[in-house]
Amino acid sequence: MKTERLYYDDAYLTAFSARVVDRSGDGTRLYLDRTAFYPTSGGQPHDLGMLAGTRVLDVIDEGDRISHVLAEPLASSDGVEEVDGMVDWARRFDHMQQHTGQHLLSAVFEDLFAFPTLSVHFGDDRSTLDLGAESVSREQLVLAEERANEIVAENRPVTVAYEDAGGASGLRKASAREGTLRIVSIADLDRSACGGTHVRATGEVGGIVLRSTERVRQSTRVEFRCGARAIRRARRDFEAITLIANTFSVALDDAPAAVAMQLERTRELESARKRLTAEVAEHRARVLYAAADVGPNGVRTIVLRDFGDTMDELRTLAVALASMPKVVALGRVASPPSVLVASSDDSGVDAGRMLKDALSLVGGRGGGSPRVAQGSVPDMNAAEAVLSRINGG
Numbered sequence: 001m002k003t004e005r006l007y008y009d010d011a012y013l014t015a016f017s018a019r020v021v022d023r024s025g026d027g028t029r030l031y032l033d034r035t036a037f038y039p040t041s042g043g044q045p046h047d048l049g050m051l052a053g054t055r056v057l058d059v060i061d062e063g064d065r066i067s068h069v070l071a072e073p074l075a076s077s078d079g080v081e082e083v084d085g086m087v088d089w090a091r092r093f094d095h096m097q098q099h100t101g102q103h104l105l106s107a108v109f110e111d112l113f114a115f116p117t118l119s120v121h122f123g124d125d126r127s128t129l130d131l132g133a134e135s136v137s138r139e140q141l142v143l144a145e146e147r148a149n150e151i152v153a154e155n156r157p158v159t160v161a162y163e164d165a166g167g168a169s170g171l172r173k174a175s176a177r178e179g180t181l182r183i184v185s186i187a188d189l190d191r192s193a194c195g196g197t198h199v200r201a202t203g204e205v206g207g208i209v210l211r212s213t214e215r216v217r218q219s220t221r222v223e224f225r226c227g228a229r230a231i232r233r234a235r236r237d238f239e240a241i242t243l244i245a246n247t248f249s250v251a252l253d254d255a256p257a258a259v260a261m262q263l264e265r266t267r268e269l270e271s272a273r274k275r276l277t278a279e280v281a282e283h284r285a286r287v288l289y290a291a292a293d294v295g296p297n298g299v300r301t302i303v304l305r306d307f308g309d310t311m312d313e314l315r316t317l318a319v320a321l322a323s324m325p326k327v328v329a330l331g332r333v334a335s336p337p338s339v340l341v342a343s344s345d346d347s348g349v350d351a352g353r354m355l356k357d358a359l360s361l362v363g364g365r366g367g368g369s370p371r372v373a374q375g376s377v378p379d380m381n382a383a384e385a386v387l388s389r390i391n392g393g
Helices: 089-113 138-154 227-248 252-291 311-322 351-360 380-392
Strands: 015-023 029-032 049-051 054-061 066-070 082-087 117-122 127-131 158-164 180-186 190-193 208-216 219-226 300-304 327-333 338-343 365-368 372-376
Touching: 029 082, 089 117, 089 127, 089 138, 089 180, 089 190, 089 208, 089 219, 089 227, 138 208, 208 227, 219 227, 227 252, 252 300, 252 311, 300 311, 300 380, 311 327, 311 338, 311 372, 327 380, 338 351, 338 365, 338 380, 351 365, 351 372, 351 380
Parallel strands: 300 327
Antiparallel strands: 015 029, 015 082, 029 066, 049 054, 049 082, 054 066, 117 127, 127 219, 158 180, 180 190, 208 219, 327 338, 338 372, 365 372
């Protein structure tokens, strides 16, 4: 039996009664003769609410029928034939705001810049639309946002009509469907074939905020929020910027400049740190080199333990050692367990090959060039085994 979709004609209907026409064997899925629950479709998420006193977890479009997935089974032995349903209005209205806002935005982007909408996604917190444009500039984003909010303020009617597909003209995007189309129109702006739920007028969409863009293949994805979502996001943004401003003890409007100044200072300090680290490493390398024993082949093998907490620190020291004549530097760090080998050009040692052979014996992974190589090992015992093998070899 085909389910009558009450939301098609009245998106504001939240309470209804219906007759049970079928159910799953375990009683967790109900099929009704009619429903106000919207199923996931066209990118719009499904409704939630209560049915026969039980929570509705999911609503699934199965073609002619709609399945209501319940949190608890409602068995046929209960003798339930007539049930009352209640749609979660807060969730429904949020989806109505986002969906109508998307239609509005899609029309605006096409009118202003000839950017067609390729696809849409409605999430629990953020929604996106993919535009047929390789890029959308900040200026275009601002213009589209301003125009969209002007149309919201004009409170243009949003209407639903049914037309034969063969005679439906002026659609923003042609429909591949045949027969009767459900057309959602925003006065003097947009006509789209759509089965979703929408508000009655653009004023109910509330404010529209366009937040970001990203390149997705040959299109551009635009993130947007409408209505209460836009307000909640604006509140979080304001609180975040206020925290930043308070941290730097500056006025709210001066926060971006304060952050930029701090980042520049941080870059300068990091550059100075790297320079000093290199100088210290060169000094330590000279001391270690002078104290190291010369092997039978004239090569000094220097094992580095506790010479740095990070691989970057160890690498800097090892490379400084490898710049000296006939030397091989071996080292390890604990977090994460890793080993490193560096060799001078005249040492006769291929660091990458030597390390790779040793790693294969302990289940480690890694490699590198003949001069510098590093790898990861399961634990510090394995690291010591690698160093001992290379040093012993």
